[in-house]
Amino acid sequence: MPNQPTSPATANQPAPFYYLHNFRQATTWLRQRYADLLNDEEQVFLTCFDALPQASQALLVRLIMRKGPHFRSSRLNYPEIGDLDAAAAPLLELGWLDDCHPLGAAELGTLLRRDEIIALLSPAPELRTLRKPELVQRLSTATEARGFHQWCPASPERLLTLRIGDLCERLRLMFFGNLSQGWEEFVLAELGIFRYEQVALTPESRGFSCRLDIELYRHLHQCRTQLEAGQPCLEVLELLGQQEYANPWLRSRHDRLLFDLARQLEREADLQQALALYARSGWSGARQRQIRILEKLQQHEQAWALVQDSLDAPESEAELQLALRVQRRLARKLGQPAHPPAVDGITTRLDLNLPGPHALGVEAAVREHLDSPQAPVHYVENSLITGLFGLLCWDAIFAPLPGAFFHPFQSAPADLHSPDFQHRRRPLFERCLVRLDSDAWQHSIRRTWQAKQGIQSPFVHWSLLTETLLNQALQCLPPAHLRAWFLRLLQDIRANRAGMPDLIQFWPEQGSYRMIEVKGPGDRLQDNQRRWLEFCHRHDMPVAVCHVQWANP
Structure with a gap:
């Protein structure tokens, strides 16, 4: 050259x-x-x-x-x-x-x-x-x-x-x-600002397999850009056209764009057009948005039919949770039998009256109040469980499967949120999770924490997963609980990586722990938090909900 x-x-x-x-x-x-x-x-x-x-x-x-x-x-x-x-x-x-x-x-x-x-x-x-x-x-x-x-x-x-x-x-x-x-x-x-895992790449490692996929990606990007710039939805729809997307990855991007267009039309009260777009979109949550619109339009029988579809084959725990709620509401209007209300698992409740408001937030106030040398408390929301999963399953996550990695600057596989992400790597994940059946899992996690320190990961937040937190977690968390958390995470990574309790408290001498979800004055549990709490209850995992009132607001 x-x-x-x-x-x-x-x-x-x-x-x-x-x-x-x-x-x-x-x-x-x-x-x-x-x-x-x-x-x-x-x-x-x-x-x-x-x-x-x-x-x-x-x-x-x-x-x-x-x-x-x-x-x-x-x-x-x-x-x-x-x-x-x-x-x-x-x-x-x-x-x-x-x-x-x-x-x-x-x-x-x-x-x-x-x-x-x-x-x-x-x-x-x-x-x-x-x-x-x-x-x-x-x-x-x-x-x-x-x-x-x-x-x-x-x-x-x-x-x-x-x-x-x-x-x-x-x-x-x-x-x-x-x-x-x-x-x-x-x-x-x-400059070392970002470090990436060195995944083995071959000449066949590339993001697009045909020229049409490149042009379709650019077309979708142009439509997305116009929507985000405030272009009227119907004009963006006209630009988008009726192109078919054979590539699953591009079809997913197309479905997401249709969903976002429908959501904007719904905000603008163009309910009929939004309803039609939701029906075309295969994006997660589209069916629930249709049900909401049909309820607004008082088309209760059509809404009931979609609710039954959701109950028969829910796309996720979130959809099932919402469908049960709507089913009871519609049953009263249509004279149909209703599912009994879901009974929340018995979760330990803590009520604290603390001086405040605290400058760093209600979670910091609870952490400082409960923390002691014998029972340290850490703020870990959505970072500890996902971090331990990322460390134990590092090799499976960064496996050089076709279509997963195609350039040296990827912090995650391209198919991370694909429905078949776990299925494509099932033997690899099983090989990682089987370590939980012996003492090998603690050594494996520590080794990866040391060897991969600072490398970009979709699950490990290095600044939060300190050595102190890691050592206490490995000492106090039962491997059976880790396996249950990791399998749930793999069922729906996008949905289940959020909603975990804010704090965790360890008792290192006893080798035990409890997770704590913190709620300030007037704050209520969100749906994804309720799902995590119910999951913990089913698996006998110690978790508490702490309700805080300020002593001197």
């Missing part, structure tokens, strides 16, 4: 062309894994990029990594690149940059300072009192777009416009498999 830049030197002193080195790594990766999917434009780009002088390569990569597409030359100060005009010349010749791009007044306004805009306007006393948007509005009287030097004939600088942003976005999508990550991931990893 011509003009091969040097690698970054150290984390504290990166080599001058570290960013170019990173970009070339990415293009090599793309050639290895996507040669069959690259279109003509992308192949030409990669070939021509390699033939550029190093300074031109570096300038292009700098611009790709910055927010654009327009860049004033006075703000492009890169000593390692040298003469900016010389570096830009080959890029202008290829048409990748443009120095004559027509700008509207609004675009120009984003590039100029307030005083520079005033200098372009006819002198008027009130200009100094106007805000920048008002000054830009004055420029807008010139409706035609024009080049930078036509707007600013006295300016000595050039304006460079990146014209291949769309192409570079496609390359970034192919490399990362998403558009939420950017090229800065290389730098963050080199």
